[in-house]
Amino acid sequence: MNQILRIEFPPRLFTREMAAYYLACSPRQIDKYRELREITPLMDGSRVKYRREDLDRIADRMPEKPERAS
Numbered sequence: 001m002n003q004i005l006r007i008e009f010p011p012r013l014f015t016r017e018m019a020a021y022y023l024a025c026s027p028r029q030i031d032k033y034r035e036l037r038e039i040t041p042l043m044d045g046s047r048v049k050y051r052r053e054d055l056d057r058i059a060d061r062m063p064e065k066p067e068r069a070s
Contacts, residue, residue, distance in 0.1 A: 013042065013049040022055055033058060 011018070019039075020027045030050070033039045039054040 010052065012052050013044065014052065014055065015047065015049055019050045019055055022052075023059060 014022055016027050016030050019030045023029070030039070034041055038058060039050050041048045041050060043049075
């Protein structure tokens with residue numbers, strides 16, 4: 001009996017919608033990051049994609065929510 005080997009790994013490139021989901025923001029916010037040149041778009045044929053490294057850099061700069069005083 002042959003088994004099919006399935007390897008799963010995170011993507012390196014994200015579409016606009018996937019990038020928004022990854023950062024838990026709206027696709028319009030991805031457009032703003034692009035306009036501010038915080039992420040560099042890549043072309044895959046006619047589709048625009050974004051590097052995971054750029055998205056991680058944005059996430060790393062997001063401020064933490066301070067705890068509320070009791």
